[in-house]
Amino acid sequence: MRRRTRVGVAVAGCTVLAVLAALAIAVAQPAGPATAALGTVSLTPAPGLVARSTAADSHGHLISAPADPRRGPRTVSPVQCERLFAANGTGACLRQDGDLTTYQLAVLDEHLAVRREIPLVGVPNRVRVSPSGRLVTWAVFVTGDSYNGGRFSTRVGILDTRTQDLVPTLEDWTVTVAGRPYTATDLNFWGVTFAVDDRHFYATMSTGGHRYLMLGDLEARRLETVRDGVECPSLSPDGTRIAFKAARDGEPSHGWRLSVLELATGRVTPLAETRGVDDQAAWIDEHTVAYGLPRDHDGSDVWTVPADGTGTPAVLIPDADSPAALDVGRPPSDG
Amino acid sequence: MYLSTVDRSSGKRTRTGPRGTIRSVGGTVVVLGTVSLLTDISSEMVTAVLPLYFVLALHVSPVVFGLMDGLYTGATALLRLVGGYVADRFRRRKAVAGIGYGISALAKLALAAVTGVPALGAVLVADRAGKGLRTAPRDALISLSVPESMLGRAFGVHRAMDSAGAFAGPLVALGVLAAVGTGASSGFTALFFVSFCIAASAVLVLMLFARDRTDARTAATSVTLRGAMGLMRGAEARKLLGAAAALGLSTVGDGFVYLILVRQHDVAAGWFPLFAVVPNVVYLVLAGPFGALADRVGRRVMLRYGYAALAAVYLLLTLDLPGIPAIGAILVLYGVFYAATDGVLMALAGPCFPAELRTTGLACVQTVQALAYFASSVAFGLAWAGWGAAAPTGVALAVALLACGLTWVLLPKHAKPGETR
DSSP, X not given: OOHHHHHHHHHHHHHHHHHHHHHHHHHSOXXXXXXXXXXXXXXXXXXXXXXXXXXXXXXXXXXXXXXXXXXXOOEEEEEEOSEEEEETTEEEEEEEESEEEEEEEEEEOTTSOEEEEEEESSEEEXXXXXXXXXXXXXXXXXXXXXXXXXXXXXXXXXXXXXXOOEEXXXXXXXXXXXXXXXXXXXXXXXXXXXXXXXXXXXXXXXETTXXXXXXXXXXXXXXXXXXXXXXXXXXXXXXXXXXXXXXXXXXXXXXEEXXXXXXXXXXXXXXXXXXXXXXXXEEEETTEEEXXXXXXXXXXXXXXXXXXXXXXXXXXXXSEEEEEESSSSOOGGGO | OOOOXXXXXXXXXXXXXXXXXXXXXXXXXXXXXXXXXXHHHHHHHHHHHHHHIIIIISOOOHHHHHHHHHXXXXXXXXXXXXXXXXHHHTTOHHHHHHHHHHHHHHHHHHHHHOOSHHXXXXXXXXXXXXXXXXXXXXXXXXXXXXXXXXXXXXXXXHHXXXXXXXXXXXXXXXXXXXXXXXXXXXXXXXXXXXXXXXXXXXXXXXXXXXXXXXXXXXXXSOOOHHHHHHHTTSHHHHHHHHHHHHHHHHOOOHHHHHHHHHHXXXXXXXXXXXXXXXHHHHHHHHHHHHHHHHHHHOHHHHHHHHHHHHHHXXXXXXXXXXXXXXXXXXXXXXXXXXXXXXXXXXXXXXXXSOGGGHHHHHHHXXXXXXXXXXXXXXXXXXXXXXXXXXXXXXXXXXXXXXXXXXXXXXXXXSOOTTTTO
8 A cells, every 4th residue: 555545544544433432422421410300308217218210310319219119109319329328317328529530428317418528539339327327338449559469459438427437448457367367468348237236347358369257346446257258248137147149159250149147057048039139238127138130231120039038039119229228227225 | 853863883973852762763663652552542541440330330349340350360471472473473463463452442342332240351351362462563563663773762662652542541531431421331331432443543553554574584584383482592582581580570569569658658548549640650751761761871771770760669668768758759769660671671672582583582571571570469469468568578679689680690781683693
């Protein structure tokens, strides 16, 4: 090819590619504002759930849904989140913070008014509120500090909404594995779930290919292993069982099976949900867990399944994820 | 403008300054630099948003992301060697590089289409495979396109353009996401498609403008597997591999350096991403000038300064000095280390291998360096877990000084073309 021809082909080719790229951007509509009618949602303990809508007309909005899907429609609130949870009148909402790559945790009161905002570094991943509504925890996913041979890193934070004390990371806590002090640098924590005493909690810690269930103590700043192979734990309202993601064949690359661990006996029961669940389950009563399951690229449904391995999964809230029941797990003193 | 291209041995003064440098290295280097710049914009804009896409759009947890990242390392090492040999065997360096760039471009397109975790893993491995395939042929094209005396600045210019692309990639991604939003996955689909278009334009530029020079002498020599194996029997080649291994062993990994800084200075986590920016900017700015300087003072000398900078980094880390100036000094020195070693090693390596086997030779050097680096970063991580960061940093300091000395003993003072076989 002569030089002029080559330049011509290059200019023509690059122009076509540039036009295609511009078209791709033009065709992709930004997620528009909610067209669904907005209403008032309360986090006051009462029968029913809150969740995050993935429906086209209210994508990302916090919604309330009746406990029985056949009774009444859902209500769309103006609050938008990427992940959310609520307990005993306290809401926690992980959301975008103006800029595209920064996020914040918004602590909400029972009327969804913002009580505190905490800037987060990383992509929000998990969020929980303690049964009393006092403690809030979150996990973000950070790739900037992938010191672990180019791997991921997650970071957990815990906020005491009464004292406003903030635990920015668990990485500097005392860790024991099988009773022995442990000082590896590749510790990653996520999936915190609180006990009713607002002092102890369970979480996942990954290190050296293991994913341990940890028992943490906020006062002693100490974490100890409970058992291996437990991810995204969720403590039952009575504190006796943990719903979690069990890696199939012990290999997370094979997907997960939603399972329940009985803490006293160590017995593990796989639940009737056989599809791969990559979510931290939420207990909606003593016998049932709820979880989000992606349906396609943009949509997701909230499903429930009995916590004892029986029954079959059923859709509880269509077009939603991040479920939280408003009337479970409160400490007895609160009624 | 008076342009002296400029054989140092002829005694003329070399033009320095960015303009003179870029012009004097010739068309192929600028073309390949442009190809790398575009490709790095394309791949870094994807890398920047991949965690967002996985966690927010696909609801995949971090563990899965980590698993996929782990697949990368193994996929590239072997393919790099195979690609290098095939490029030499069929004298198709440009074609092999083009296939590598093409695979990575198509991977961007596939990223927009697939959803399942295994499929995504396969796409990411293909992307990495493309990168493994293209690096050695591309570096061979650069090293064959300019006179031996210009190799330093040729690689310097190329690396500067390459890192400029890596720098621009995340900004382009931010711009695209600002236009389409992250609320729905269609935004990410658009971004991946834009990334594909940029990568495809790079392939177009490569295929249309890069020259694969096959002069009569190289064309006459037939390349065999035995010949390729014999490459490593030469004393010069072995010494060079030793130097590459030393370079790999003395680098413990950026992440560890930044992590030690974070621990020592109690820096807020928000600053962490900025740590990588400083050395990158230093690298971007200095790669060209250092390459040109290496041509004048000797590449061996330049490498030694690079190791000295690395040793200084480790020394400062061991001393645990307080304050922002200490952090700044460490990060700048770290960038100096990269600028003085990365392209310079390739410039040094090129003439050590005969033209017809140059791709294979460069692929071997890169593979040895990568494996040594992998070993040292794993060892550093284990040592840190066992004894804390101070002791392994001291060892790294010793290794860097040793590598500095080894380089001086091992490497040829003047690797002239044809003299090295």
